[in-house]
Amino acid sequence: MPIDMTATSSVPKILLFGKSGQVGWELQRSLAPLGHLISVDFDSKDLCGDFTKLSGLSETIHKVQPSIIVNAAAHTAVDKAESEPDLARTINALAPAILAEEAQKLNAWLVHYSTDYVFDGSGEKAWTETDQAAPLNVYGQTKWEGEQAVSSHCDKHLIFRTSWVYAARGNNFAKTMLRLAKERDTLSVIDDQIGAPTGAELLADVTAHALRQIQLSNTSHLAGLYHLVASGYTSWHGFASFVIDHAQKAGVTLQVNSNAIKKISSSDYKTPATRPLNSRLNTDKVQTAFNITLPDWKTGVERMLTEIL
16 A cells, blocks of 8 residues: 655654664554654565665655654664674664755754664763763674764754663563573573663653654754663663563463573673673663653563563
């Protein structure tokens, strides 16, 4: 069915890229009340949403003429990016640059998502927006390049850095832990990487809230880079223990319990891409700018588990 791109002058047109991903799926819900939403993905027929086809992205934006562009598309296969850096750079940096350039021509807002992987993971202090980026892997480097492209080419931009994203839809760490806990007597999970599990639902809702504030204020003073994660933090081991404990309390039969999860270090679990140990992100800026309170990470995980169990 052809995509309807009509809209009245009083209703903004919102163009969403990456509609089928975890964040994109939730954005389809949260953005719908804000205007006439047109959502595309890499395999869309009527409009190009394939981030390897840069000219096609320009054509899509020219055709839609949106007042808001939201980019939920990315190359997120962290280990795979090490062996295909050119593809990761095209999707994570070159394509967002095109979106930013086209948004600037239209005087449109551009929302873009980035990652804690732009940092080197040193120390224990929560990273702020002004801390120096120093990516450890190709994924982090290309996302950093994407951030720079968006901020330099589009004045009216919102960049949300996040971490440890999960959703009820699709695969995620919690689902993997539950599957393995049904198959094995013991599990070994990394305990020296620290961050905040953050739901795609939370990211989508805050995005919509921020855009609504911008619509109401009709100014660009809120443009900029923000850290956006759930409050609190844990390790992957702590995350796994919480998930398994919750599942058992809900009556799910598992072979392993939360006391039988072995703590291991990152050095015990080698991967092609080096992961940052410290993924804590300071969210004071986003909470102040948009007058929000970010919930504890356990709140969103419990909600997700209730949905999938």
